[in-house]
Amino acid sequence: xxxxxxxxxxxxxxxxxxxxxxxxxxxxxxxxxxxxxxxxxxxxxxxxxxxxxxxxxxxxxxxxxxxxxxxxxxxxxxxxxxxxxxxxxxxxxxxxxxxxxxxxxxxxxxxxxxxxxxxxxxxxxxxxxxxxxxxxxxxxxxxxxxxxxxxxxxxxxxx
Numbered sequence: 001x002x003x004x005x006x007x008x009x010x011x012x013x014x015x016x017x018x019x020x021x022x023x024x025x026x027x028x029x030x031x032x033x034x035x036x037x038x039x040x041x042x043x044x045x046x047x048x049x050x051x052x053x054x055x056x057x058x059x060x061x062x063x064x065x066x067x068x069x070x071x072x073x074x075x076x077x078x079x080x081x082x083x084x085x086x087x088x089x090x091x092x093x094x095x096x097x098x099x100x101x102x103x104x105x106x107x108x109x110x111x112x113x114x115x116x117x118x119x120x121x122x123x124x125x126x127x128x129x130x131x132x133x134x135x136x137x138x139x140x141x142x143x144x145x146x147x148x149x150x151x152x153x154x155x156x157x158x159x
Contacts, residue, residue, distance in 0.1 A: 001034060001035070001036055002034060002035050002036070002083050002084070002152055002156045003035070003036040003037075003038075003081060003082045003083050003084070004022065004035060004036070004037050004038075004082060004083070004084045004085075004086065004148070004152070005037075005038050005039065005040060005074075005078055005081075005082040005084070005085045005086070006018040006019045006022070006037075006038070006039040006040075006086050006088075006111065007039065007040055007041065007042060007074060007085060007086065007087045007088065007092055007096060008039075008041060008042075008087070008088040008089075008092060008123070008125070009041055009042050009043055009088075009091070009092060009125070010041045010043060010045055010046045010071065010127075011039055011040050011041030011046060011071040011072060011073075012041075012046045012049060012050075012051050012052045012055065012071050012127075013051065013052050013054075013055045013125065013126055013127050013134070013137070014055075014088040014123045014125065014126070014137055014141075015039035015040065015041065015088060016039055016051035016055055016059075016066045016069045016071075017051070017055050017058065017059055017066065017134070017137055017138050017141050018039065018086065018088070018111055018123070018141045018144070018145070019037055019038065019039040019066065019069065020059045020064040020065075020066040020069075020141075021059075021062075021064065021138065021141040021142045021144075021145040022037055022141075022145040022148060022149070023037050023064070024062075024063075024064050024145070025142075025145040025146055025149045026149060029149060029153070031149075031153075031157070034156075034157070035152065038082070039069065040071075040072050040073060040074040040075075040078065041071055041072070041073055041074065042073070042074055042092055042095045042096065043073065044072070044073030046071040047071055047072055047073055048070055048071060048072075049070065049071045050067060050068075050069065050070060050071075051066050051067070051069055051071075052127065054126070054131055054134050055126075055134055057134075058134040058135055058137075058138045059138065061135075062138055062142070074096070074099070076099075076101070079099075079100050079101050079104040079107065080101075080104065082107065083107060083156075084107060084109075084148070084152070085107050085108045085109075086109060086110070086111035086114075086144075086148065087108060087109070087110055087111065088110075088111055088122065088123035088125075089110075089122040089123060089124075089125070090110070090122055093108065093109075093110060096108050110122065111123060111141070111144050111148070112140060112144050113144075114144040114145075114146075114147030114148040114151060115140060115143035115144035115146075115147050116147070117143060118140045118143055118144070120140070123137055123140060123141070124136065124137065
């Protein structure tokens, strides 16, 4: 089984939407029994909370339900447990690399590197921005989810 972890700061906006978009892509491909998916935050401030209502609404508009997700903080075990750790921005990348045990650094990358057509490399944090920023993030997450799934299929499920 291949495992994927999405990481942002609080795990209530970007990483839950990324998890939802990727889960939808995986289900559409029929690989849900072969790919384990989760999300977490670099801080534990929102631990146990559901995704931000605006993130849930944005996902729902895209026919994805993220309402059952609950925020959690990244653990030391996550570096060994997950084959792919996708972070939303350079700050998350720095935080995760600083915390990462030696030998697991290659598992961590920016999520939007899997969406080469998206003109940004960081997922903007929509929390304090206008509501349409959630739509922008979700659209980018869908594109990156497609690219990530193609990468995983090529690497782990060659035909």
